[in-house]
Amino acid sequence: xxxxxxxxxxxxxxxxxxxxxxxxxxxxxxxxxxxxxxxxxxxxxxxxxxxxxxxxxxxxxxxxxxxxxxxxxxxxxxxxxxxxxxxxxxxxxxxxxxxxxxxxxxxxxxxxxxxxxxxxxxxxxxxxxxxxxxxxxxxxxxxxxxxxxxxxxxxxxxxxxxxxxxxxxxxxxxxxxxxxxxxxxxxxxxxxxxxxxxxxxxxxxxxxxxxxxxxxxxxxxxxxxxxxxxxxxxxxxxxxxxxxxxxxxxxxxx
Amino acid sequence: xxxxxxxxxxxxxxxxxxxxxxxxxxxxxxxxxxxxxxxxxxxxxxxxxxxxxxxxxxxxxxxxxxxxxxxxxxxxxxxxxxxxxxxxxxxxxxxxxxxxxxxxxxxxxxxxxxxxxxxxxxxxxxxxxxxxxxxxxxxxxxxxxxxxxxxxxxxxxxxxxxxxxxxxxxxxxxxxxxxxxxxxxxxxxxxxxxxxxxxxxxxxxxxxxxxxxxxxxxxxxxxxxxxxxxxxxxxxxxxxxxxxxxxxxxxxxxxxxxxxxxxxxxxxxxxxxxxxxxxxxxxxxxxxxxxxxxxxxxxxxxxxxxxxxxxxxxxxxxxxxxxxxxxxxxxxxxxxxxxxxxxxxxxxxxxxxxxxxxxxxxxxxxxxxxxxxxxxxxxxxxxxxxxxxxxxxxxxxxxxxxxxxxxxxxxxxxxxxxxxxxxxxxxxxxxxxxxxxxxxxxxxxxxxxxxxxxxxxxxxxxxxxxxxxxxxxxxxxxxxxxxxxxxxxxxxxxxxxxxxxxxxxxxxxxxxxxxxxxxxxxxxxxxxxxxxxxxxxxxxxxxxxxxxxxxxxxxxxxxxxxxxxxxxxxxxxxxxxxxxxxxxxxxxxx
Numbered sequence: 001x002x003x004x005x006x007x008x009x010x011x012x013x014x015x016x017x018x019x020x021x022x023x024x025x026x027x028x029x030x031x032x033x034x035x036x037x038x039x040x041x042x043x044x045x046x047x048x049x050x051x052x053x054x055x056x057x058x059x060x061x062x063x064x065x066x067x068x069x070x071x072x073x074x075x076x077x078x079x080x081x082x083x084x085x086x087x088x089x090x091x092x093x094x095x096x097x098x099x100x101x102x103x104x105x106x107x108x109x110x111x112x113x114x115x116x117x118x119x120x121x122x123x124x125x126x127x128x129x130x131x132x133x134x135x136x137x138x139x140x141x142x143x144x145x146x147x148x149x150x151x152x153x154x155x156x157x158x159x160x161x162x163x164x165x166x167x168x169x170x171x172x173x174x175x176x177x178x179x180x181x182x183x184x185x186x187x188x189x190x191x192x193x194x195x196x197x198x199x200x201x202x203x204x205x206x207x208x209x210x211x212x213x214x215x216x217x218x219x220x221x222x223x224x225x226x227x228x229x230x231x232x233x234x235x236x237x238x239x240x241x242x243x244x245x246x247x248x249x250x251x252x253x254x
Numbered sequence: 255x256x257x258x259x260x261x262x263x264x265x266x267x268x269x270x271x272x273x274x275x276x277x278x279x280x281x282x283x284x285x286x287x288x289x290x291x292x293x294x295x296x297x298x299x300x301x302x303x304x305x306x307x308x309x310x311x312x313x314x315x316x317x318x319x320x321x322x323x324x325x326x327x328x329x330x331x332x333x334x335x336x337x338x339x340x341x342x343x344x345x346x347x348x349x350x351x352x353x354x355x356x357x358x359x360x361x362x363x364x365x366x367x368x369x370x371x372x373x374x375x376x377x378x379x380x381x382x383x384x385x386x387x388x389x390x391x392x393x394x395x396x397x398x399x400x401x402x403x404x405x406x407x408x409x410x411x412x413x414x415x416x417x418x419x420x421x422x423x424x425x426x427x428x429x430x431x432x433x434x435x436x437x438x439x440x441x442x443x444x445x446x447x448x449x450x451x452x453x454x455x456x457x458x459x460x461x462x463x464x465x466x467x468x469x470x471x472x473x474x475x476x477x478x479x480x481x482x483x484x485x486x487x488x489x490x491x492x493x494x495x496x497x498x499x500x501x502x503x504x505x506x507x508x509x510x511x512x513x514x515x516x517x518x519x520x521x522x523x524x525x526x527x528x529x530x531x532x533x534x535x536x537x538x539x540x541x542x543x544x545x546x547x548x549x550x551x552x553x554x555x556x557x558x559x560x561x562x563x564x565x566x567x568x569x570x571x572x573x574x575x576x577x578x579x580x581x582x583x584x585x586x587x588x589x590x591x592x593x594x595x596x597x598x599x600x601x602x603x604x605x606x607x608x609x610x611x612x613x614x615x616x617x618x619x620x621x622x623x624x625x626x627x628x629x630x631x632x633x634x635x636x637x638x639x640x641x642x643x644x645x646x647x648x649x650x651x652x653x654x655x656x657x658x659x660x661x662x663x664x665x666x667x668x669x670x671x672x673x674x675x676x677x678x679x680x681x682x683x684x685x686x687x688x689x690x691x692x693x694x695x696x697x698x699x700x701x702x703x704x705x706x707x708x709x710x711x712x713x714x715x716x717x718x719x720x721x722x723x724x725x726x727x728x729x730x731x732x733x734x735x736x737x738x739x740x741x742x743x744x745x746x747x748x749x750x751x752x753x754x755x756x757x758x759x760x761x762x763x764x765x766x767x768x769x770x771x772x773x774x775x776x777x778x779x780x781x782x783x784x785x786x787x788x789x790x791x792x793x794x795x796x797x798x799x800x801x802x803x804x805x806x807x808x809x810x811x812x813x814x815x816x817x818x819x820x821x822x823x824x825x826x827x828x829x830x831x832x833x834x835x836x837x838x839x840x841x842x843x844x
Contacts, residue, residue, distance in 0.1 A: 025518075026518075029518045036800060037800075040288075040800060040801055043801075043812050043813075043816060044288045046812050047288070047806070047808045047809050047812045052636075052639040052640060055636070055639075055640075056640060059812060059815050059816060062812075062816060063816055066705075066816070073518075076518065077518065077519065077520060080516075080518060080519065116287075209346075209350065210346050213345065213346045213349050213350075214342055214346060217338075217342050217345045217346070218339070218342075221334075221335060221338055221345070222338065222339075224335050225335040225336070225338035225339075227335075228332055228335035228336050228338075229335070229336055229338070232336045237435070237481045237485070237487040238431070238481035238482070238483040238484070238485035238486075238487065239429040239430070239431065239481075239483050239484070239485045240429065240430050240431070240432050241428075241429060241430075242408070242411060242413070242427040242428065242429060242430050243378075249610075250318070250375035250376060250377060250605075250606060250610045251372075251375060251376075252322065252376065253322050253323055253324040253325070253359070253360065253376050254322060254324045254325050254328070
């Protein structure tokens with residue numbers, strides 16, 4: 001497996017990102033979370049499919065992801081024990097370079113696998129592209145980690161499984177959708193682009209929304225804040241009487 | 255009347271359906287969506303509840319949400335205002351969070367279910383907790399204590415409930431402690447400090463506490479101060495939750511207790527740092543217990559009632575519950591199977607039925623099995639497709655003998671029977687079972703099956719009628735053990751025979767299994783007892799780390815497939831793991 005041309009072009013950036021031990025540890029631990037969540041999604045996919053072979057393959061895939069999670073976590077924790085005590089690289093992990101093979105729910109779910117809402121062909125196409133992207137990326141990580149053979153070995157180990165996952169998802173896509181598999185792949189590619197757009201748009205909207213709310217916070221809230229603080233000072237500690245209920249109380253949202 | 259209760263949007267979404275005063279269905283959304291602690295609006299749970307009763311949303315007389323969203327929003331805004339100008343981030347977070355979905359509950363319910371808006375009702379959060387804690391319990395008059403992180407404003411309430419069979423009910427909340435002063439948030443701050451996820455890792459703090467000495471009690475007492483009227487307040491400079499959506503403890507907390515544990519670092523109890531974490535957990539636990547016991551003693555004196563019903567997430571703390579039973583003066587302590595927010599769906603529906611609509615009291619079956627039934631035929635089909643050795647036992651007796659023999663031989667068994675439990679405990683319908691004697695079983699379960707921290711204990715299940723033989727149960731202890739809600743000492747003479755379920759401090763979170771509540775599980779315990787001489791089994795929830803408890807047979811099968819379990823039993827259908835792993839898919843086909 002070889003890195004993609006786009007990733008290859010970004011090699012110096014990836015090399016810089018992975019150079020710091022503390023950042024490397026954090027990224028590995030984040031990968032562990034992503035792999036573990038991916039494993040849960042695949043187990044769910046296995047529970048939903050009516051196809052026995054797909055079920056077995058998804059379960060095997062889920063087990064692989066759990067093993068990867070353990071590998072990444074263990075290596076990340078080892079690196080953490082080696083890190084500089086006052087390392088301060090926390091601000092920039094460059095996670096946007098690799099938003100997650102299949103994404104974490106905590107990322108807002110943009111990359112999250114919605115297994116219950118996808119056809120088997122769509123799921124296999126999605127998995128195939130995700131695994132391919134991950135395999136290419138992991139191949140590059142292996143190359144930029146020359147000074148850390150243990151982490152390199154972890155990526156090598158995981159990469160072997162990713163290649164298998166990439167292969168089986170493509171083969172099975174051909175089996176379950178013999179006439180529509182190319183269309184499913186193109187739709188999955190379009191879906192990845194759409195999600196990339198949503199990520200960008202979401203980030204921009206978040207930025208502008210945050211700015212708008214911050215302006216409101218400093219312009220509108222101070223007067224109310226003064227009143228709230230005054231009221232808080234008058235509020236006694238300890239027990240308070242419960243608000244009296246009445247017959248219509250349940251109709252109110254207040 | 256047909257009343258649907260809903261809890262949603264914070265953690266543990268759930269739905270419950272009450273028809274003519276009796277629950278007919280209740281389930282957490284996570285059990286259907288397969289996302290642990292799923293907080294989404296519980297559409298799947300609602301659909302299942304309605305389908306299982308054979309009714310449409312239009313047939314409902316009322317839909318009751320478990321809290322008042324606008325009052326909660328007002329509390330969040332007020333909190334932000336009080337912390338101005340340090341609450342900018344919290345304000346942005348709160349606005350996005352609340353305005354996105356949480357304040358539009360009425361519209362969401364009306365839109366998703368198509369019910370008339372005048373049928374949508376809202377209880378207060380702690381009214382729902384109190385109703386869930388009181389109405390399903392076999393007591394007609396009881397004091398009530400609810401405590402959790404926070405609802406609208408209340409974080410802890412005390413009150414009393416009365417009901418007359420076939421007659422009216424009354425539920426009166428007398429007093430409350432208000433946000434930000436909260437026992438739940440106090441404990442959650444320690445949960446976060448010790449590197450565990452808030453709203454999920456509190457029971458890990460309790461497990462860790464047993465390894466420590468409470469040598470930080472004086473420091474912990476500085477963070478929570480008793481008020482002259484017998485309540486308490488948090489020393490707010492130590493906490494950050496009122497200013498930040500992300501942190502619950504502040505720099506002064508760190509000054510007091512030292513550096514917090516990084517969630518990514520493993521806890522090594524053999525090191526000084528690991529021991530410090532355990533000591534801090536023990537100290538927080540001790541202070542929580544002393545405050546609760548004192549509050550409960552006051553309530554006992556005030557009401558003169560012998561029974562106490564506990565609700566709210568803090569009621570999941572089995573050590574505190576057992577101490578309440580021993581020291582508060584109450585003769586019986588009742589904790590429902592789902593005292594947390596999931597149970598509020600049921601509580602909200604019952605509150606509306608008994609109090610708002612004034613419907614006569616009805617006796618509620620005293621069990622937690624309100625969820626979907628498991629289908630053994632599903633396991634039979636899947637296992638046959640995958641070529642697993644499969645057996646269908648001819649009778650319950652034969653099943654119990656076969657499983658007991660396997661357990662006695664050291665096998666770990668996944669056990670699924672009947673309807674799913676409501677609440678976080680597996681009580682014999684979705685359980686992983688093992689022999690209770692060998693501590694290596696505990697290690698195997700923690701590392702190779704549940705894949706969780708090695709300090710986490712496992713619970714024993716024992717027939718209720720002989721529980722006292724093996725465990726030091728105070729009067730009323732078996733009742734607390736009915737839903738695995740109390741931690742009690744294992745009798746010293748049995749500890750060596752119960753090594754896998756005896757925690758480091760000699761205690762265990764006992765499930766006292768009543769024959770009428772879980773007859774097959776009760777029978778299995780006795781069958782195991784006849785073989786091993788001790789009718790106790792290790793009983794842990796049927797799930798892997800990070801996953802919710804399984805619901806359907808295929809989910810049990812998926813879990814069985816992915817971990818080192820020896821046998822899976824669904825109803826009378828049994829699957830064994832072959833000696834040589836036969837489940838590897840043919841990579842050539844792939």
